[in-house]
Amino acid sequence: MKLPNNLIDLAIKRLLFFTMPIVLFLYILYVIILGYEMDNLWRILVPYLVIVTIATISSYTNKTREEDLEDNDWFEKLQQNTRWRIVENTENKLVLKPRFDFPYSMISKETVSLNYSDEAVKIEGPRYYVDQLAKDLKGKTSKWMRKMASFGAFILVIIMLSIPVVFESGMYWDMKIRYHNYTMRNIEPVVKGQAGEMGNTVDNTNNYGYGVETEDYFIYVEDHMNLVRTGKDFQAEEYLIQKSGGSGVSRLNVAGGWVFYSSGESYNRMKLDGTEEGTIYKQGYVMEPHIIGEWIYFINFHDNQNVYRMDLNGQNLERFIKENVSDLAVYDNRLFYSYMEGEMGHVESVRVDGEDRRLEFQTDSSVRNLSRWENDWYYMNGDYRLIRTDGKDPDIYQVPIDDNVSTYIITEVGIFYSLHGEEVGYPGDGLYRMDHFGLDKTLEADTEWVEGLAYLGDWLIYHSSDDRMPPGVKMIDLDSN
Numbered sequence: 001m002k003l004p005n006n007l008i009d010l011a012i013k014r015l016l017f018f019t020m021p022i023v024l025f026l027y028i029l030y031v032i033i034l035g036y037e038m039d040n041l042w043r044i045l046v047p048y049l050v051i052v053t054i055a056t057i058s059s060y061t062n063k064t065r066e067e068d069l070e071d072n073d074w075f076e077k078l079q080q081n082t083r084w085r086i087v088e089n090t091e092n093k094l095v096l097k098p099r100f101d102f103p104y105s106m107i108s109k110e111t112v113s114l115n116y117s118d119e120a121v122k123i124e125g126p127r128y129y130v131d132q133l134a135k136d137l138k139g140k141t142s143k144w145m146r147k148m149a150s151f152g153a154f155i156l157v158i159i160m161l162s163i164p165v166v167f168e169s170g171m172y173w174d175m176k177i178r179y180h181n182y183t184m185r186n187i188e189p190v191v192k193g194q195a196g197e198m199g200n201t202v203d204n205t206n207n208y209g210y211g212v213e214t215e216d217y218f219i220y221v222e223d224h225m226n227l228v229r230t231g232k233d234f235q236a237e238e239y240l241i242q243k244s245g246g247s248g249v250s251r252l253n254v255a256g257g258w259v260f261y262s263s264g265e266s267y268n269r270m271k272l273d274g275t276e277e278g279t280i281y282k283q284g285y286v287m288e289p290h291i292i293g294e295w296i297y298f299i300n301f302h303d304n305q306n307v308y309r310m311d312l313n314g315q316n317l318e319r320f321i322k323e324n325v326s327d328l329a330v331y332d333n334r335l336f337y338s339y340m341e342g343e344m345g346h347v348e349s350v351r352v353d354g355e356d357r358r359l360e361f362q363t364d365s366s367v368r369n370l371s372r373w374e375n376d377w378y379y380m381n382g383d384y385r386l387i388r389t390d391g392k393d394p395d396i397y398q399v400p401i402d403d404n405v406s407t408y409i410i411t412e413v414g415i416f417y418s419l420h421g422e423e424v425g426y427p428g429d430g431l432y433r434m435d436h437f438g439l440d441k442t443l444e445a446d447t448e449w450v451e452g453l454a455y456l457g458d459w460l461i462y463h464s465s466d467d468r469m470p471p472g473v474k475m476i477d478l479d480s481n
Contacts, residue, residue: 017107063127173303191256191312199253199291206369209251211454224248240274253291280314288328329370338367361391400438409453418450427451
């Protein structure tokens, strides 16, 4: 395809007078008028409109075309043609403006000039308009064809405007759920969980599930890419996954002699000896996965952060909670989840079978990394402060760490945490410890890029960097410090 000489000018004009008006219209319609949350959809819709814009640039480069006039009544018919408006009529020259191709034709002020003699006409203007006018002059576009074209354009507009409705209503993900269950229908179930058994702790899952404990092993992530299995004395080390690039490994769970993990936009499983590796979900990023008995509960990042569940074999996928959930935790065989409603943060719970949904407490901010110790709740609010509350009165709470917290984890010997670094917020700088009431704060390790905290047995493991070296796995024996 030959590119037009004024490519940059055309690209800017098409973006300003075609893409931007459509985006503005959709924003006013769906965000301001209808109140839809379209954060995820913009990432798909805007690039799509930009691609369509770029693909049509060559149709609007300047073109000159000469045609013979076989019909002496062409001018009279042109005046009656509703597709064109005459904006200038001088001797042997007409300047026409298209009435179609909305909104570009209305805003861009593009016109077509028509210079004619007794037997011929020369047409100049954007290629698309020149070709359309030539067909109209020759009578090659019938009224029926024009109606069909208008109807097709109308259907295209309806489809484009309905895309957000399809996403917002969940219809798109309803189809993806059916497709997932169809593709997994012939998978032989090989994993069986035990009633009430959890695949990992809430605190480990809050820290991206970089570590998990079984009866005989510690399993943890190394260098983001590798999955390591060791005995509980950190001996007999064996790599279950070892790679130099690609998607990282995180969000570990164990059940029925299998280890489950996230890698990019898929959730996978393998036996504890590293064999029979396979993917059980590949519809997008899995957030906060918790295994309880026979089920995996997780936040579907792509479906408005609704809570989903599927069984341990990747079958029977379903939407479980239709809320824009920011955090998910499990205690006493109940799911605790948080979401914003207006200016208030809500923490609700529901039984793992979907029954007995109830409000636990409200806050004046968002709730992330929700955790419980004895009778108190801990969470990080929208200002990255660590909050402690009993959940009885939203106006009564304690701020144990009045600083930008990067991550934290609760252990028997206290709460370990890291603060936002000067250069980045997460991972954080420094590993600190305090008691469960927010007192006796001490710096345990003067280190950088702290992340991936996991509480395994009597050990705390984490990743950090010392003296600008690449991050590595560190371990603290909480009995001996």
